[in-house]
Amino acid sequence: MAEVRIGLVGAGWMGKAHTNAFVNAQLLFGSEFGKPVFEVVADVNMDLVKQASRQLGYARYTDNWKEVVADPNVDVVDIATPNAFHYEVAKAALEHDKHVYCEKPLTLSAEQSKELAELAKQKGVVNYVGYNNVMNPATAYIRELVASGKLGTIVRFSGTYDQDMLLDALLPITWRHINKYSGSGALGDLGSHLFSVSQVILGDIKRVNALSKIVIEKRQKQAGSSELVDVENDDLIVITAEYENGAIGTFGTSRIAAGRKNYLSYEIQGTLGSVYYSLESLNEVHVYFTSDESRDRGFRKVFLGPDHAGFSALNPASGIAIGFNDIKILEVNQLLSAITKGTDYVCDFNFGWKIDRTISAILMSAAEKRWVDVL
Amino acid sequence: MAEVRIGLVGAGWMGKAHTNAFVNAQLLFGSEFGKPVFEVVADVNMDLVKQASRQLGYARYTDNWKEVVADPNVDVVDIATPNAFHYEVAKAALEHDKHVYCEKPLTLSAEQSKELAELAKQKGVVNYVGYNNVMNPATAYIRELVASGKLGTIVRFSGTYDQDMLLDALLPITWRHINKYSGSGALGDLGSHLFSVSQVILGDIKRVNALSKIVIEKRQKQAGSSELVDVENDDLIVITAEYENGAIGTFGTSRIAAGRKNYLSYEIQGTLGSVYYSLESLNEVHVYFTSDESRDRGFRKVFLGPDHAGFSALNPASGIAIGFNDIKILEVNQLLSAITKGTDYVCDFNFGWKIDRTISAILMSAAEKRWVDVL
Amino acid sequence: MAEVRIGLVGAGWMGKAHTNAFVNAQLLFGSEFGKPVFEVVADVNMDLVKQASRQLGYARYTDNWKEVVADPNVDVVDIATPNAFHYEVAKAALEHDKHVYCEKPLTLSAEQSKELAELAKQKGVVNYVGYNNVMNPATAYIRELVASGKLGTIVRFSGTYDQDMLLDALLPITWRHINKYSGSGALGDLGSHLFSVSQVILGDIKRVNALSKIVIEKRQKQAGSSELVDVENDDLIVITAEYENGAIGTFGTSRIAAGRKNYLSYEIQGTLGSVYYSLESLNEVHVYFTSDESRDRGFRKVFLGPDHAGFSALNPASGIAIGFNDIKILEVNQLLSAITKGTDYVCDFNFGWKIDRTISAILMSAAEKRWVDVL
Amino acid sequence: MAEVRIGLVGAGWMGKAHTNAFVNAQLLFGSEFGKPVFEVVADVNMDLVKQASRQLGYARYTDNWKEVVADPNVDVVDIATPNAFHYEVAKAALEHDKHVYCEKPLTLSAEQSKELAELAKQKGVVNYVGYNNVMNPATAYIRELVASGKLGTIVRFSGTYDQDMLLDALLPITWRHINKYSGSGALGDLGSHLFSVSQVILGDIKRVNALSKIVIEKRQKQAGSSELVDVENDDLIVITAEYENGAIGTFGTSRIAAGRKNYLSYEIQGTLGSVYYSLESLNEVHVYFTSDESRDRGFRKVFLGPDHAGFSALNPASGIAIGFNDIKILEVNQLLSAITKGTDYVCDFNFGWKIDRTISAILMSAAEKRWVDVL
Ligand SMILES: NC(=O)C1=CN([C@@H]2O[C@H](COP(=O)(O)OP(=O)(O)OC[C@H]3O[C@@H](n4cnc5c(N)ncnc54)[C@H](O)[C@@H]3O)[C@@H](O)[C@H]2O)C=CC1
Ligand SMILES: NC(=O)C1=CN([C@@H]2O[C@H](COP(=O)(O)OP(=O)(O)OC[C@H]3O[C@@H](n4cnc5c(N)ncnc54)[C@H](O)[C@@H]3O)[C@@H](O)[C@H]2O)C=CC1
Ligand SMILES: NC(=O)C1=CN([C@@H]2O[C@H](COP(=O)(O)OP(=O)(O)OC[C@H]3O[C@@H](n4cnc5c(N)ncnc54)[C@H](O)[C@@H]3O)[C@@H](O)[C@H]2O)C=CC1
Ligand SMILES: NC(=O)C1=CN([C@@H]2O[C@H](COP(=O)(O)OP(=O)(O)OC[C@H]3O[C@@H](n4cnc5c(N)ncnc54)[C@H](O)[C@@H]3O)[C@@H](O)[C@H]2O)C=CC1
Known part of the structure; x- marks a missing residue:
C-alpha cells in the first residue's frame, strides 16, 4: 500500500x-x-x-x-x-x-x-x-449502451455545453477571455468537456465546420475600472462534424447562455434507440429502446445507481443523488489506482491530444469559414 | 344511419x-x-x-x-x-x-x-x-395497464385535482361557491373528475376520511360591488380512503392552488410497476415496470398515440398532441354510438351515482371529522 | 357574411x-x-x-x-x-x-x-x-417576447424537428422518399416547419452550412415486396446558419430519430433572457428572465392560456390543453378572415418562398460541402 | 481552534x-x-x-x-x-x-x-x-420563501417520501421490519425525514389521521432461508393533518413504491405562490409567484446555487450539482460549529421529539382509525 x-x-x-x-x-x-x-x-x-x-x-x-x-x-x-x-x-x-x-x-x-x-x-x-465528466457514472452507462449495440448503429450526436456565468456584461475580464492564457473561449473551457464525453462514447471526429461569435466585445480591466479591454475569444460557438464512424455531430457551447447553468446536454440517436442527458440533472439518464412494446414505449428516466460504474462507491442506492465533487473523487481514484496499481485509464495525454486537435481544427474552421479535417 | x-x-x-x-x-x-x-x-x-x-x-x-x-x-x-x-x-x-x-x-x-x-x-x-376524463386515451391506457396485471396488485392511488382559477380573492362570487347551485366546492367541481378516473381504474371506494377548508371566506356579490357574500363550500379538501379491493387512496382538490392550472394528477403504485399522469401534460403517461432490466429501469414517458384507445380517430401518430376538446369528441362519440347502435359505455348514471355517493360520504366525513363508509 | x-x-x-x-x-x-x-x-x-x-x-x-x-x-x-x-x-x-x-x-x-x-x-x-406552427399560440407568445426586447438581443437559435415515423427499415418507400414528389427528405417535410417558426421569430437567414445523411438506403417498393428501391433524400440533416440580424442558428431534422415523436424543439438565447419549447409538450413554454431576482431565477414553465394570441377562442383557461387540430383551426381562421375581411396574415406565398430559398441553399450546401448564401 | x-x-x-x-x-x-x-x-x-x-x-x-x-x-x-x-x-x-x-x-x-x-x-x-434534509440548501431556500411571506398565507402541504428499496418480496427481513429495532416501518424510517422538512418550514402539527398497510406480510428470515417471519410494520402509510397555523397537510410514505427511488417530494401552496421539490432532483426547486405578469407566469425551475444557504461552501456556481453526501457535510458543519463555537442549530433533541410525537400520534391514529391530537 x-x-x-x-x-x-x-x-x-x-x-x-x-x-x-x-x-x-x-x-x-x-x-x-x-x-x-x-x-x-x-x-x-x-x-x-x-x-x-x-x-x-x-x-x-x-x-x-x-x-x-x-x-x-x-x-x-x-x-x-x-x-x-x-x-x-x-x-x-x-x-x-x-x-x-x-x-x-x-x-x-x-x-x-x-x-x-x-x-x-x-x-x-x-x-x-x-x-x-468521463468518470461520471452517467457517461459510463451511456458508453456501455452504445458499445453493447443496444442502441443500434449510432447516427447522430447533438450536444451543447452552455452556462451563463459570464453573461453579465459588467463582470470584468478574466484569464478565460484572453487567448494567451486560455487558447480559446467557451470552446476550450466548456466545449472541451463536451468533446471528451462525445469522443469517449463515439470515437474520433473526422471533419468539423464552425461558426463563432463574441457577443460582449469589451470588458472592464478590473471590477469597477473604466478601462475596457477586448474579449479575444468565443462567447458562443457552434459546430457540425462528421465522426470517423460515419455519425453526424452537432455541438455548441456558450458561456453567455441566459438561464443555462451547467447545461452539458446531449442526445445520441441510434437505429435501435436513443439516449439523452444533461449535467444539470446529473443523476438522470433518459434512454429509449425501439424494442419495447409499442404501446409502452417511451424514454425511460433512469436514476444513476449501483448498476452504473462508479456509483456504488459513493452511495448505496439509486436515487440518492451524487454531485459534481463526487465525480472528481472517481477521477482521482482512477489516477491513484493507475499510479499504485498500474490499472488502465481513459483520459491519458493521448486522449487529451485528441480533444485538443478537435479544438484546433474548429478554431481554424471558424477563422476560415470552411470544413477542416481533424488531423 | x-x-x-x-x-x-x-x-x-x-x-x-x-x-x-x-x-x-x-x-x-x-x-x-x-x-x-x-x-x-x-x-x-x-x-x-x-x-x-x-x-x-x-x-x-x-x-x-x-x-x-x-x-x-x-x-x-x-x-x-x-x-x-x-x-x-x-x-x-x-x-x-x-x-x-x-x-x-x-x-x-x-x-x-x-x-x-x-x-x-x-x-x-x-x-x-x-x-x-374517462374517455381520455391516457385513462384507457392506464386502465389496461392495471387490468392486465402488468403493474401487479395495486396498493395505492394518490391524486389531486388542483386549479388556481378562483385564487384571486377579488373575483366575485359564482354559482360554484353557493351550495344550492353546486352542492359542494372544489370537491364536486374538480374532485368528481378525479374520482371518476380513480374509480374507473381501481373500482369502488369503501371508506373515506376528509378535511376541508374555506380559504377565501367572503367574495364580492358582483364584480366591483362592495357587498360581500359568504363562500359556502370547500376551496380545498383532502381525503384518505380505502378501496373495496384493499388499495389505499389519497385525494385532494383545490380551486385556489397557486400555479396549478389543470392539475388533475395522479400516481398508481402496484407491486410490479407504477404509473403517473397529469392532465396539464395531457399527452404524456409515465409508466414503470419492475420487470425491466435493473440497469435500464426508469419511468417511461409514453406519448399518447394510436396504441391507446380513442387516439387514432384524432391524429395518425404518437406525439401529435390531442387537447381537451378532442376528448370531449370521444365522449360524444360514445354517446352517439350508444344511442344509434346500442354499444356499451362506462359513464352511465349508475357510474355517476357511484361518484356522487363518494362525494356524499366525504362531505359527511369532513363535517363529522371521522371515517365514513361509502354506501 | x-x-x-x-x-x-x-x-x-x-x-x-x-x-x-x-x-x-x-x-x-x-x-x-x-x-x-x-x-x-x-x-x-x-x-x-x-x-x-x-x-x-x-x-x-x-x-x-x-x-x-x-x-x-x-x-x-x-x-x-x-x-x-x-x-x-x-x-x-x-x-x-x-x-x-x-x-x-x-x-x-x-x-x-x-x-x-x-x-x-x-x-x-x-x-x-x-x-x-406559426399560428401556435406558443409561437405567438415567443414572437412577442422577442419583439418586445424582453429577452435582449437574440444571439442564438438552436432547433431540431425530429420524428421516428420512418425509422422502421421495413416500412416500404413513400412519396416522401422520392425527390420528384417531395423535393427533399426530412428537410422539406419537417425542417420547413422549423424554419417557418425560426424565421417568423428571428427574420431571414443569410448563410447556411449543411451536412446530410441517408441512413436507410433502400426500402421495399411495396409492403412485403422483395423489390427494393433507393431512398433518395435526407433521413437526417444538420445545419448551421447566420441570420441577417447577426444571430447564430443551428438546425437539425430527422425522420428516423428513435424515441422522438413530434419533437419540433428549439431554444432562443438572448442577452436578457431565453426561451425554449417543444411541440411534444405543446402547451408548455419555458422562459427565463435575467431580470428576476437572482435567488428566485429559473426557467418558468408557462402554460398556454388566454394571454397568448389565439388560445382564448379554443379554451377559456390556461392549462386546458389545446392540440394539433386546434392549431389548424386557428390557421384556417386566419385564412377565412383574410378572404372575407381582407385581414393581414403572415404565411403568404412570399413567406413560403423565404422558407423554400432557405431549403434550396441548404440542399446546395449539403451537396457542395460549403457555406452557401441564401438568395 | x-x-x-x-x-x-x-x-x-x-x-x-x-x-x-x-x-x-x-x-x-x-x-x-x-x-x-x-x-x-x-x-x-x-x-x-x-x-x-x-x-x-x-x-x-x-x-x-x-x-x-x-x-x-x-x-x-x-x-x-x-x-x-x-x-x-x-x-x-x-x-x-x-x-x-x-x-x-x-x-x-x-x-x-x-x-x-x-x-x-x-x-x-x-x-x-x-x-x-433540514440542512439541504433547498430546504433553507423554501423556508425563507415561506417565512418572508412571498408565498402568502400557507394553506397546504402535500408530501410523500417513497422508495422501492424494499419492494422485492424476496429480500429477507431486516431490522427495519421489526418494531423492537425500528419502532415503525416506512413511517419512522422515511416519513420522519418528510416531517422534519415539513415542520421546519411550517411549524408544528396539531392533529393527524392515518391509514397504514403492510403489503408484503412475511419475509425470509435470511436470504435463501425457507423460514418466514412476520413483517411487523407499515410498508405504506398515508396521513392527513392539521398544522397549528391552520394549514392542511397530507403525507405519505412507502418503502415499496415501484419506481420511486428517493422520492421525498412535496408541494407547498400559499395564497401568493407555491413551491414544489423532490429529492430525486436534488438541485431543482420549483417556485411560482402570482405577482409575476400573467402572460409570463409559471413555475420557475430554480437550480440551487450560492444564493441558497449552505451551497457556496460546496460549489462556486449554480447548476454545479450537489449530492446527498454534500448535505451530510453541511449537517456535520452545523454540529461542529455548535460544539466549538456555540452557534445555534435547528435539529436539536427537542426538534427530534417534535417529530417523534407526530409519529406516535400517527401510529395511534392508524391503530384506532380516528383523528388523534399531537401532544
Ligand atoms: N474539470 C473541471 O470541471 C474544471 C476544470 N478547470 C480547469 O482547471 C484549471 C484551473 O481553473 P480554475 O481552478 O477554475 O482557475 P482559478 O483561476 O480558480 O485558479 C487558478 C490558479 O492558478 C494560479 N496560477 C496562475 N498561474 C500560475 C502559475 N504559473 N504557477 C502557479 N500558479 C498559477 C492562479 O493564481 C490561481 O490561483 C483550468 O485549466 C481550467 O480549465 C476549471 C474548472 C472546472
Ligand atoms: N366535463 C367538464 O370538463 C366540465 C364540466 N362542467 C360542468 O358543466 C356544467 C355547466 O358548467 P359551465 O358550462 O362551466 O357553466 P356556465 O356558467 O358557463 O354555463 C351554465 C349555463 O347554464 C345556464 N342556466 C342556469 N340555470 C339554468 C336553467 N335552469 N335552465 C337553463 N339554463 C340554465 C346559465 O345561464 C349558463 O348559461 C356544470 O355542471 C359543470 O360542473 C363545466 C366545465 C367543464
Ligand atoms: N402542416 C402540417 O402539419 C402537415 C402538412 N402536410 C403536407 O400536406 C401535404 C399532403 O400530405 P399528407 O396529407 O400527409 O399526404 P397523404 O399521402 O396522406 O395525402 C395526399 C393525397 O394526395 C393525393 N394525390 C396525390 N397526387 C395527387 C394529384 N396530382 N391530384 C390530386 N390528388 C393527389 C393522394 O392520392 C393522397 O390521397 C404535403 O405537402 C405535406 O407536406 C402533411 C402533414 C402535416
Ligand atoms: N439521515 C439519513 O439520511 C439516514 C439515516 N439513517 C439512520 O441511521 C441509523 C443507522 O442506519 P444504517 O446505517 O442504514 O444501518 P446499518 O444497518 O447499515 O448500520 C447499523 C450498524 O449498527 C450496528 N449495531 C447494531 N446494534 C448495535 C449496538 N447495540 N451497538 C453498536 N452497534 C450496533 C450494526 O451492526 C450495523 O453495523 C438508523 O437510525 C437510520 O434510521 C440511515 C440511512 C440514512
Whole structure:
C-alpha cells in the first residue's frame, strides 16, 4: 500500500477540489491504496498559496512551480493552473519523471499536446487529464449502451455545453477571455468537456465546420475600472462534424447562455434507440429502446445507481443523488489506482491530444469559414 | 344511419363545447352514425340563448328548459346547466323517455343520483354523465395497464385535482361557491373528475376520511360591488380512503392552488410497476415496470398515440398532441354510438351515482371529522 | 357574411384535417364569417375521393384536380397533395383568380415559389401556405417576447424537428422518399416547419452550412415486396446558419430519430433572457428572465392560456390543453378572415418562398460541402 | 481552534457517511474549527468494526458501545445504530456529559425523546439529530420563501417520501421490519425525514389521521432461508393533518413504491405562490409567484446555487450539482460549529421529539382509525 506524495500547482477552485478529492478517494477506496501525502503547493499568488497550504493541509508552499516539479519527495504533479501554463509545467514534470495529473484542456494546441503525449509515453509515467465528466457514472452507462449495440448503429450526436456565468456584461475580464492564457473561449473551457464525453462514447471526429461569435466585445480591466479591454475569444460557438464512424455531430457551447447553468446536454440517436442527458440533472439518464412494446414505449428516466460504474462507491442506492465533487473523487481514484496499481485509464495525454486537435481544427474552421479535417 | 336530434339545456361553456363535439364526432366517425340535428337550445339567459342558437346552429331557442324535455323532435336532452339543475331536468327528460346526456356531477346527492339511475334503467334509454376524463386515451391506457396485471396488485392511488382559477380573492362570487347551485366546492367541481378516473381504474371506494377548508371566506356579490357574500363550500379538501379491493387512496382538490392550472394528477403504485399522469401534460403517461432490466429501469414517458384507445380517430401518430376538446369528441362519440347502435359505455348514471355517493360520504366525513363508509 | 366555397385537392391526412378545420373555424368564429361550403374534392385515388367526399361532406368529387381549379363555384382552392403537385395546382388556381390555401412546403424550389408569390401578388388573391406552427399560440407568445426586447438581443437559435415515423427499415418507400414528389427528405417535410417558426421569430437567414445523411438506403417498393428501391433524400440533416440580424442558428431534422415523436424543439438565447419549447409538450413554454431576482431565477414553465394570441377562442383557461387540430383551426381562421375581411396574415406565398430559398441553399450546401448564401 | 474527538457507535452505512462528513467538513470549513480526531468506534459486529476502524481511521475499536460513552477522550458520541439503540446510547452519553450526535429518528417514542431532550437541556451539551434534509440548501431556500411571506398565507402541504428499496418480496427481513429495532416501518424510517422538512418550514402539527398497510406480510428470515417471519410494520402509510397555523397537510410514505427511488417530494401552496421539490432532483426547486405578469407566469425551475444557504461552501456556481453526501457535510458543519463555537442549530433533541410525537400520534391514529391530537 504505497503512499502517493502530491505536489499541486495552482491553488484556485480546481486546486482545492483536487485536494479534497484526494482525501475522499482515500476514504472511499482506502483499502486499495495508501494515504495521500500533501507535500507541497505552488501558486503565483503568495497570499493565497500560504493560506491554501494551511487550509488544504500541504506541508510546504511556494510561489514557484519549478520547485514542485523538481521536488524529489513529489510523486505526482497536479496541475490546476490556467490553461496556458499546463504545457510548460507538465513538460517539466515529465522531464523529472513525475506522474502528471493535469486539468483540462491539456494545452493550447494540438501540437503541444501531441508532444506531451509522446513524452509521457516515453517516460512511462501516469499521465492523466482532468476530464471528469468521463468518470461520471452517467457517461459510463451511456458508453456501455452504445458499445453493447443496444442502441443500434449510432447516427447522430447533438450536444451543447452552455452556462451563463459570464453573461453579465459588467463582470470584468478574466484569464478565460484572453487567448494567451486560455487558447480559446467557451470552446476550450466548456466545449472541451463536451468533446471528451462525445469522443469517449463515439470515437474520433473526422471533419468539423464552425461558426463563432463574441457577443460582449469589451470588458472592464478590473471590477469597477473604466478601462475596457477586448474579449479575444468565443462567447458562443457552434459546430457540425462528421465522426470517423460515419455519425453526424452537432455541438455548441456558450458561456453567455441566459438561464443555462451547467447545461452539458446531449442526445445520441441510434437505429435501435436513443439516449439523452444533461449535467444539470446529473443523476438522470433518459434512454429509449425501439424494442419495447409499442404501446409502452417511451424514454425511460433512469436514476444513476449501483448498476452504473462508479456509483456504488459513493452511495448505496439509486436515487440518492451524487454531485459534481463526487465525480472528481472517481477521477482521482482512477489516477491513484493507475499510479499504485498500474490499472488502465481513459483520459491519458493521448486522449487529451485528441480533444485538443478537435479544438484546433474548429478554431481554424471558424477563422476560415470552411470544413477542416481533424488531423 | 339514424339522425340524432339534440335539445340542449344550458348554453354556457359546456353547452358550446358539447355542440362542437357533436359536429366533430360526426366528422370523425360519420360513417358510423348520422348528422347531429340541433333542434333546440334552452337557457335562462335570453340574450345569451338567442345568440348561442345562431352561433351554434340550433333551429330554435327558449328560456324554458321544460320545452326542451317535452319536445317530440328531441331524441337526446343535453344538460349543461349548473349542477343544481341536473336532477330536475334529467328526471323530466327521462320521464319523457328521452336519452339524457348530463354534465358532471350527476346531481347534488347520492340519493338523487340513485333515483335517476334507477329511473333511467327502467326507461331503457341512454343515460350518460359527462366525465370526459374517462374517455381520455391516457385513462384507457392506464386502465389496461392495471387490468392486465402488468403493474401487479395495486396498493395505492394518490391524486389531486388542483386549479388556481378562483385564487384571486377579488373575483366575485359564482354559482360554484353557493351550495344550492353546486352542492359542494372544489370537491364536486374538480374532485368528481378525479374520482371518476380513480374509480374507473381501481373500482369502488369503501371508506373515506376528509378535511376541508374555506380559504377565501367572503367574495364580492358582483364584480366591483362592495357587498360581500359568504363562500359556502370547500376551496380545498383532502381525503384518505380505502378501496373495496384493499388499495389505499389519497385525494385532494383545490380551486385556489397557486400555479396549478389543470392539475388533475395522479400516481398508481402496484407491486410490479407504477404509473403517473397529469392532465396539464395531457399527452404524456409515465409508466414503470419492475420487470425491466435493473440497469435500464426508469419511468417511461409514453406519448399518447394510436396504441391507446380513442387516439387514432384524432391524429395518425404518437406525439401529435390531442387537447381537451378532442376528448370531449370521444365522449360524444360514445354517446352517439350508444344511442344509434346500442354499444356499451362506462359513464352511465349508475357510474355517476357511484361518484356522487363518494362525494356524499366525504362531505359527511369532513363535517363529522371521522371515517365514513361509502354506501 | 360571405360564404366561402372550397375546392379541395388531395384527400389524405391533411385534406381531411383541413376540412374539419374549416367546420370548426366557423363554429368558433362563426359570427365573423359565413359557413364554409364544401363544393368539390379531387384526388387521383378514385375510391378514396369517393368515400372522402361523403364522409367530409363535399357536394362533388373528381379524380382530376383541373376541374377544381376551373370550377366557377369554388372561391378557394385548398391544396393538400404531396409537395410536387403544389406548384402546378397553385399556379393553375391563381390563373383562375382563385384564393389559394396550399400545404407546406410551397413548392420544390425557391424559383417555383418565387414565381407563385409574384403571380399571387399580381392577382391580388389570398395566398396562404399551411405553416400551422406559426399560428401556435406558443409561437405567438415567443414572437412577442422577442419583439418586445424582453429577452435582449437574440444571439442564438438552436432547433431540431425530429420524428421516428420512418425509422422502421421495413416500412416500404413513400412519396416522401422520392425527390420528384417531395423535393427533399426530412428537410422539406419537417425542417420547413422549423424554419417557418425560426424565421417568423428571428427574420431571414443569410448563410447556411449543411451536412446530410441517408441512413436507410433502400426500402421495399411495396409492403412485403422483395423489390427494393433507393431512398433518395435526407433521413437526417444538420445545419448551421447566420441570420441577417447577426444571430447564430443551428438546425437539425430527422425522420428516423428513435424515441422522438413530434419533437419540433428549439431554444432562443438572448442577452436578457431565453426561451425554449417543444411541440411534444405543446402547451408548455419555458422562459427565463435575467431580470428576476437572482435567488428566485429559473426557467418558468408557462402554460398556454388566454394571454397568448389565439388560445382564448379554443379554451377559456390556461392549462386546458389545446392540440394539433386546434392549431389548424386557428390557421384556417386566419385564412377565412383574410378572404372575407381582407385581414393581414403572415404565411403568404412570399413567406413560403423565404422558407423554400432557405431549403434550396441548404440542399446546395449539403451537396457542395460549403457555406452557401441564401438568395 | 479546538479539536473535536469523536466516538462512533454503529459502523454501517451512516457510520461511514458521518465519518467522511467529519473529514470533509473540516476540509471545507477548516479555518473555523480544528481537525476531527477519530478516537474510537463501536459496533456489535466485531469483524466489521475492526475493518471499519482501519478504513475510516479510528484509533481504537470495540464491540461495546459503553466504552465509547465512558471514554474520557471522546467529546462527541455519534450514534449510527438502528433506531432502537438510540435512546439507551444517547442517554448514557448525556449522562457522561458528552455532546451527542444521533441519527434519526431520535428514539422509538415521544416519551423517550422528550426525556432525552430534557436531559440534554439540563446537561447543556450539544444534542443534534441527523435530519440532514433540514440542512439541504433547498430546504433553507423554501423556508425563507415561506417565512418572508412571498408565498402568502400557507394553506397546504402535500408530501410523500417513497422508495422501492424494499419492494422485492424476496429480500429477507431486516431490522427495519421489526418494531423492537425500528419502532415503525416506512413511517419512522422515511416519513420522519418528510416531517422534519415539513415542520421546519411550517411549524408544528396539531392533529393527524392515518391509514397504514403492510403489503408484503412475511419475509425470509435470511436470504435463501425457507423460514418466514412476520413483517411487523407499515410498508405504506398515508396521513392527513392539521398544522397549528391552520394549514392542511397530507403525507405519505412507502418503502415499496415501484419506481420511486428517493422520492421525498412535496408541494407547498400559499395564497401568493407555491413551491414544489423532490429529492430525486436534488438541485431543482420549483417556485411560482402570482405577482409575476400573467402572460409570463409559471413555475420557475430554480437550480440551487450560492444564493441558497449552505451551497457556496460546496460549489462556486449554480447548476454545479450537489449530492446527498454534500448535505451530510453541511449537517456535520452545523454540529461542529455548535460544539466549538456555540452557534445555534435547528435539529436539536427537542426538534427530534417534535417529530417523534407526530409519529406516535400517527401510529395511534392508524391503530384506532380516528383523528388523534399531537401532544
Ligand atoms: N474539470 C473541471 O470541471 C474544471 C476544470 N478547470 C480547469 O482547471 C484549471 C484551473 O481553473 P480554475 O481552478 O477554475 O482557475 P482559478 O483561476 O480558480 O485558479 C487558478 C490558479 O492558478 C494560479 N496560477 C496562475 N498561474 C500560475 C502559475 N504559473 N504557477 C502557479 N500558479 C498559477 C492562479 O493564481 C490561481 O490561483 C483550468 O485549466 C481550467 O480549465 C476549471 C474548472 C472546472
Ligand atoms: N366535463 C367538464 O370538463 C366540465 C364540466 N362542467 C360542468 O358543466 C356544467 C355547466 O358548467 P359551465 O358550462 O362551466 O357553466 P356556465 O356558467 O358557463 O354555463 C351554465 C349555463 O347554464 C345556464 N342556466 C342556469 N340555470 C339554468 C336553467 N335552469 N335552465 C337553463 N339554463 C340554465 C346559465 O345561464 C349558463 O348559461 C356544470 O355542471 C359543470 O360542473 C363545466 C366545465 C367543464
Ligand atoms: N402542416 C402540417 O402539419 C402537415 C402538412 N402536410 C403536407 O400536406 C401535404 C399532403 O400530405 P399528407 O396529407 O400527409 O399526404 P397523404 O399521402 O396522406 O395525402 C395526399 C393525397 O394526395 C393525393 N394525390 C396525390 N397526387 C395527387 C394529384 N396530382 N391530384 C390530386 N390528388 C393527389 C393522394 O392520392 C393522397 O390521397 C404535403 O405537402 C405535406 O407536406 C402533411 C402533414 C402535416
Ligand atoms: N439521515 C439519513 O439520511 C439516514 C439515516 N439513517 C439512520 O441511521 C441509523 C443507522 O442506519 P444504517 O446505517 O442504514 O444501518 P446499518 O444497518 O447499515 O448500520 C447499523 C450498524 O449498527 C450496528 N449495531 C447494531 N446494534 C448495535 C449496538 N447495540 N451497538 C453498536 N452497534 C450496533 C450494526 O451492526 C450495523 O453495523 C438508523 O437510525 C437510520 O434510521 C440511515 C440511512 C440514512
